Amino acid sequence: MAENQKQNYLTHPKGIMSWLLTLDHKRIGLMYLFGGIIFFFLGGVLALGMRLELAAPGNDFMSNETYNNVYTLHGAIMIFLFIIPAIPGALGNMLLPLMLGAKDVAFPRLNLASFYIYTLGALFVVYTIIAGGVDTGWTFYTPYSTTSTSNVIPMTMGIFIIGFSSILTGLNFIATIHKMRIPGLTWYKLPLFVWALYGTSLVQITATPVIAITMVLLILERLLGIGIFDPALGGDPVLYQHFFWFYSHPAVYIMILPAFGIISEIIPVHSRKKIWGYKFIAFSTLSIAFIGFLVWGHHMFTSGQSVFSQIVFSFITYFVGIPTGVKIFSWILTMYKGQVSFTPPMLYALSFLFLFTIGGLTGIFLGAVALDIHLHDTYFVVAHFHYVMQGGTIIAFLGGLHHWWPKTMGAMYNQTVASICCLGVFLGFNGTFFPQFLLGLRGMPRRYATYDPQYAELHNYSSFWSGILGLSIFIAIMNLLWSLRKSNKLDPGTNPWGAMTLEWTHTSSPPHPHNFEEEPVLEHGPYDYDKVIVEPTFKK
Amino acid sequence: MSEHHITPLKTYLVIAGALFCLTAITVWVSYFDFGSLNIIIAMGVATFKATLVALFFMHLLWDDKKNLTMFIMSLMFLGIFITITLLDTGFRGGVNPEVEYPINKRAAFYDSLPLTDTHGNPVDEHGTDSHEGDEDHH
Secondary structure, eight states: OHHHHHOOTTTSSOSHHHHHTOOOHHHHHHHHHHHHHHHHHHHHHHHHHHHHHHTSSSOSSSOHHHHHHHHHHHHHIIIIIIIHHIIIIIIIHHHHHHHHTOSSOSOHHHHHHHHHHHHHHHHHHHHHHHTTOOOSTTTTOTTHHHHOOSSHHHHHHHHHHHHHHHHHHHHHHHHHHHHOOOTTOOGGGSOHHHHHHHHHHHHHHHHHHHHHHHHHHHHHHHHHOOOSSOGGGTOOHHHHHHHHHHHHHHHHHHHHHHHHHHHHHHHHHHHTSOOTTHHHHHHHHHHHHHHTTSOGGGGOTTTTOOHHHHHHHHHHHGGGHHHHHHHHHHHHHHHTTSOOOOOHHHHHHHHHHHHHHHHHHHHHHHHSHHHHHHHTTBHHHHHHHHHHIIIIIIHHHHHHHHHHHHHHHSOBOOHHHHHHHHHHHHHHHHHHHHHHHHHHHTTOBSSOSOOOGGGHHHHHHHHHHHHHHHHHHHHHHHHHHHTTOGGGOBOOOSOTTOOOSHHHHSSOSSOBTTBOSSOOOOOSOTTOTTTOOOOOSOOO | OOOOOOOOHHHHHHHHHHHHHHHHHHHHHTTSOOTTHHHHHHHHHHHHHHHHIIIIITOTTTSOHHHHHHHHHHHHHHHHHHHHHHHHHTTTTTTOGGGSSOGGGGSGGGGGSOOBOTTSOBOOTTOSOOOHHHHHHO
16 A cells, blocks of 8 residues: 555656656646646746836837737737646646546547647747747737738647647547546536536637638638638638637637636635535536627727627627626635635635736726727737736636645645745736726727837836736746755645545545546535535645 | 447438439539529538438437537537628628728729629719729729
């Protein structure tokens, strides 16, 4: 037994090939994490480069052309190479089979194939960077993208390829959730992270093919001159935006739904209280996934689409607020009268609640046609989607990383450093992006390297705090890696937070190569803090 | 698990025959001009053929109905995409008639076609039509 306990997926089997050709979902998850963090770092460096340029009004540091390349690459890398794959690819792969009591995902070989398809797509993006970048913005709007001389084709090809990785992961997760649950683990006993992954996977397989088609049409138009989007060839440029946002708006939910799932796990565990409104949270996930398909035109209020569709899109957009509000209130009520402990994952979850709510509420501003026409393409929009994407998804991702790190790596990080970093991220984030709401309201347009001196003070402030934000995230990740050093390794035990889901209660930390030494038997629901007492195995 | 269905060869051949007949119909109807019904007829025949393939060759008729549900869901999303996009292209002139017909009517591609005004009506070459943009076109 003691020998068996030492065996874990990190050390067994050994050798580089055992990693590169692994079919183990946990190792594939770690490889995604590794890839994701590299691109997160790259995207972050580009962001800090932009903030450096914007610290003062003139072209102090980069030319307009360079700036165009930098913001395009920042957006494309962060979205397609980090945020979309990070949570499902890394945390989802790592945790889904563990949460279901399964040995692996339904199709382990397909899972490895997804990772390599992601890598291949990433290589195209890296090639684009080396070949001189691309300057269209991450949305590749026509007609500029069909005439720009920058590397549009390799970049869009990369996104086309990464899309397949996303589709295959979604397919794999759906099959796994349907078929690989242990007996007794019915739909309403699933952890909410699993529901979130299910909703995400549905969106991935239904929306992603459309971005693939869009990219192919764009490439065909550039290469063969077929008139689809370019008016000079008889096409309709607004049609491109319909195609693009039919994927990219649901993609916002591919990014945020798994984050909701993470928060639904962290809050009950660290409040030691049963989740409030389990079914409401579960079904709000599915309804967000569905409503997300009906609102894409709110990105196009100034594109020249018909006034009738503007009204329809604006009206439907408000429906998204309902299921999202349901979730926020459920999380708050979960904490009410709970034993809230301010551990690093919980601090991230609390930051999420605050930041995502600001992101969501400013989305309501932008969903109103009349207001959007004033705010479109200003820093208000930049601030809004950063509050959602970074304040929402990336904060939740960092929270999830801190929550499951002891489980996946078998080491506990320095919690004081982690908490200080979380505070740094929170302050740095607000310091960076809140002034951008004000800049946008005052008319500062996005995507310019220079600006009128009247905006200098707010830009300066934003740039200063972006440094704090970058540094805090960097130290937070270093703190996690530092915990792996043999000399200061703290053993978290199997269940450091006293959680109730199977990955905590029935596996060692790090888990056994086959996940469970014997098939787990379900003894209680995922959040039954009112019925069962589970003691944390780690005391600070 | 449900029992695996084995389709007799005869069924496949009948369906294949039907598909060939429908292809012939597609070609045959292309010789007649039904006006705005042209596209509806062509798409109708194609949709019927695709349905036959999905039901018989892809076994959706006998499979677990969950698979059929998934398949129909994908069609539903396609429907959403096309319908809502038509809310844009079909109503562009609602407030400003100038944008009713998209800019592509002025594209180089249309140079070989007879000149029309923004409502698609033919315009005399030397122009009694007073629409501004058409002058640029000459």
